[in-house]
Ligand code: NAI
């Protein structure tokens with residue numbers, strides 16, 4: 001039968017981005033050749049800080065037209081020590097998330113066998129979370145400004161935006177995920193004790209949508225107490241929904257608990273599929289280790305697994321994930337996980353398993 005065909009836009013970006021994306025493309029190539037059931041056509045895009053230095057812009061003016069025809073976007077990382085982080089983020093990643101209405105950012109967290117968690121007495125079975133982050137509004141809506149610039153009385157505002165529609169859509173999507181998981185348990189994170197408008201609306205809408213999903217158990221947690229619970233009772237959590245800012249912070253904590261930010265993936269999803277979704281790591285460009293060949297490629301690879309699932313390529317996704325899990329279990333690890341292997345070594349080990357398993 002004919003191989004299924006996909007178009008994927010690849011944005012390696014900065015620092016270790018090109019290293020972990022390069023490693024992941026090797027695995028995709030191996031999967032494609034071994035399985036023969038799908039074929040990917042790539043568009044390689046040089047949207048990065050180097051482009052910004054040369055041309056003054058991260059994105060070309062027609063970026064939406066360029067990206068729109070793709071089935072997915074595979075993204076490395078953006079960020080350069082010589083560019084303020086709010087510029088690189090707001091000129092590359094955030095416009096894509098917002099204009100493409102990628103309103104759900106999914107961050108699965110698990111402890112892989114063979115990986116040490118900094119928590120005592122924790123087993124891989126006791127932690128399996130799906131963090132769902134609102135990705136288009138909230139505290140990162142981009143509303144605000146600065147007045148009296150340079151004066152002693154200078155003012156800066158950062159307005160958090162919560163819309164009923166925005167809250168409804170993220171909760172409906174999160175409940176569908178919670179319903180598909182065995183525990184059927186959803187915890188939503190809030191700060192409605194201190195923030196009495198936006199966060200109170202968030203809670204009200206959450207309970208309204210909860211009523212549509214009677215088979216899912218719903219709990220509310222204040223964000224500060226949530227950090228404690230994640231550390232002390234990780235087994236008591238399953239699907240977690242939080243605002244843009246809260247989930248940004250909680251997901252780094254989740255990644256650290258799972259052993260390293262070097263394994264944590266993120267998918268920025270437009271559940272309506274009107275626009276392409278982006279598959280990326282939680283981590284950034286890691287300038288401290290860039291160019292040394294020791295970046296952990298697993299975060300980006302796991303994002304690649306999630307990309308294949310989103311495209312419907314479950315067999316390839318399962319083969320890739322199993323290869324990642326097996327290689328971790330065998331202790332083939334980069335230094336961030338306490339291992340001695342480099343990016344090349346881990347990639348070769350995963351590639352060999354993928355070819356054997358697929
Ligand atoms: P980072 O995630 O790049 O690095 C934090 C620490 O984790 C560093 O010590 C780094 O070496 C280590 N690390 C990260 N990924 C790793 C991997 N795959 N393997 C091994 N070690 C890894 O965060 P940081 O240092 O705060 O930010 C660096 C730059 O990245 C900044 O410009 C920041 O704005 C940007 N950034 C970009 C993101 C994105 O593109 N999605 C997300 C977070 C930060």
Ligand code: MG
Pocket residue numbers: 248249252282
């Ligand atoms: Mg973050």
